[in-house]
Amino acid sequence: MTVSTAVPYTLTRVGVIMTPDPTDPQEAEGVLTEAEVLGAAGYRALAFLLLREDRAEEALRATDRGIEAEHLQSVAPVDRAKLLTLRGSAFAKLQRRAEAAEAWRSALELDPGNAGAREALDAHRKAADGGAAESAP
Numbered sequence: 775m776t777v778s779t780a781v782p783y784t785l786t787r788v789g790v791i792m793t794p795d796p797t798d799p800q801e802a803e804g805v806l807t808e809a810e811v812l813g814a815a816g817y818r819a820l821a822f823l824l825l826r827e828d829r830a831e832e833a834l835r836a837t838d839r840g841i842e843a844e845h846l847q848s849v850a851p852v853d854r855a856k857l858l859t860l861r862g863s864a865f866a867k868l869q870r871r872a873e874a875a876e877a878w879r880s881a882l883e884l885d886p887g888n889a890g891a892r893e894a895l896d897a898h899r900k901a902a903d904g905g906a907a908e909s910a911p
Contacts, residue, residue: 814843814857821860830867837861855885862894874898 812820817840824833840857862877875898881891 812839812843813847814840814849814853816840817843818853818857818860821857821864825860825863825867828867830864833860834864834868837864851884852888855881855888855891858884859888859891859894862891866894866898871898871902 817836821833821836821840824830824836837857837860844854844857858877858881862874862881865871865874865877875895878891878895878898881888882895885891
């Protein structure tokens with residue numbers, strides 16, 4: 775008896791199955807949160823969406839998961855810097871300024887050209903300097 779191992783069909787990539795509606799953040803979040811494994815890039819995207827909706831605690835948890843995922847896969851320094859930039863933004867929204875500044879500094883160590891981290895850290899420093907100047911006698 776001979777058993778054929780030939781597959782009677784072929785798979786052809788035709789494009790993206792679903793693109794979330796850019797005007798509906800819940801749709802993109804639903805796609806991301808239903809995935810069993812997101813990987814670092816998926817958690818970074820989820821953190822971005824959650825921050826856009828001012829859901830900083832959840833965004834911070836997404837960055838935690840992204841950092842965990844990075845240990846399982848190779849991630850480029852610029853991508854890790856993007857995740858740390860989002861992490862800093864989540865800390866800032868939660869009024870955890872020292873942790874925000876540390877995340878932004880870490881992002882800049884990995885990617886000195888990260889404009890988001892640079893702008894956030896500069897704004898943080900100006901606010902800290904302004905607060906000190908206002909409270910001085």
